[in-house]
Amino acid sequence: MAFSSNTSLCGAYNANVIKKTVQTINEYSSLGKENVLVFPIGKKVEEAVKRAGFQAHATYQSLADKPTYQEAFALARRLMDMYISEEIDRVELIFHHFRSMGVQTLIHETYLPIDLTATVDEIDQKEVEHAIVNDYIIEPNAEQLIADLIPTVLSQKLFTAAIDSNASEHAARTLAMQVATDNADELIEDLTKQYNKSRQQAITNELLDIVGGSMK
Template sequence: MASLKDIKTRISSVRSTRQITSAMKMVASAKLHKAQGAIENMLPYQTKLNAILTNFLRTDSTIDSPYIAVRPVNKVAIVVFSSSTSLCGAFNANVAKHFVQVLEDYKHLDQKNILIYPIGKKIEENIKKMGYEVQGSFQHLADKPSYKESSELGERLMDLFASKEVDRVELIYHHFKSTASQTLVRENFLPLDLTVDQVDKKIKGKNIDYIVEPSAADFIANLLPKVITLKMYTALLDSNASEHAARTMAMQIATDNANELIQDLTKQYNKSRQQSITNELLDIIGGSMR
């Protein structure tokens, strides 16, 4: 049985850990509030814009764009979003696990025909351990989402797709629903999906007669690249908000567990102390009766 001193030392140690986890939870919660505001402001705009554009492309068969071309997949690019730091529960482990599942779908391709763009230190390290070569380092984007840099990455992937160097581009990231819920998403970035099932059910099946000036071709040429790059930035914000939410929950759970452990140790300490006093009293009583 542990001595009173050992139990007291452990209680002190757990209390120190609780202070750390509690502070980390407060920091993560503050970052989450900012990240949640960013994604909640961006997502409705991006969703509606994508819905309008998708419906426009579906209703006009004369529109031609290199970004809607569906080809047999001989070469694929995968953008994977994770965090650059730990202590966020199973956030990064789930991303890595899902990434392995996606690779299974492309096991018929040579490794050189799978281009991987990791966003976040954790997934980048994981991919390198698996023996894959990464197409650049984007660790800083996981901590500080940047529209400029995410747009440059989006444009880079668009150029690869338009020049037929890759036949498909996929995104793997967490979609933020609430502080307690984040869903892993596997989404086609290119070619554009011309179904609106996931985008906006209100306009599904409707053939809206758009009036476009100066011409539909100019409209597509100017707007389509912006919509696609915006999609990359939205995924980045989504992943960032999900990371902070996961860390907030993980630190809350850790703090709650520390509180429970302190209560159990305190009970154990009081019980051991009571037992020690009882034994001493028994020794005194037994000695006086001799």
């Protein structure tokens, strides 16, 4: 699953996503094109996927343009259902993480299956450092709680990726437009100088002609 924009004029934003998406797809080329499903979020990556010879599994251009939790939840539920029914065995996300107006980091991470190892290790480490023994009572049980929370976490993660990507797109576009504006201003300044120089040269030539004519 790759997140891009629906329009251009945002610098290398789309190019980075497309390059990483094609690279990732090629890593699974041994499975056959028919066994690699691509969920493109955004028109630009959708077009790139089709040019690469893969069929986009669905169109989610509205999620790239104006992300909503409802649409993200529906997509997350669809992916979870496909994973449970073993239609797919892995889902990977490619999107930009917004750090600042000048920095957007391309992220490539596994969405499904969920890896809880790092989380468990982090929790255990904190307990050792602070010598805390957790003795919580969970109703109805820990397994049911996790089963209820995981779909919510996955939906929220997908929505966060969509929002993150959308914010990065606007930041990249703002920066690209600023660079374009600065270049245009510089070009206008150079052309103005050239025009003034040519105009001054023309006036000088006319004055020389007038002076020359009066001396004859």
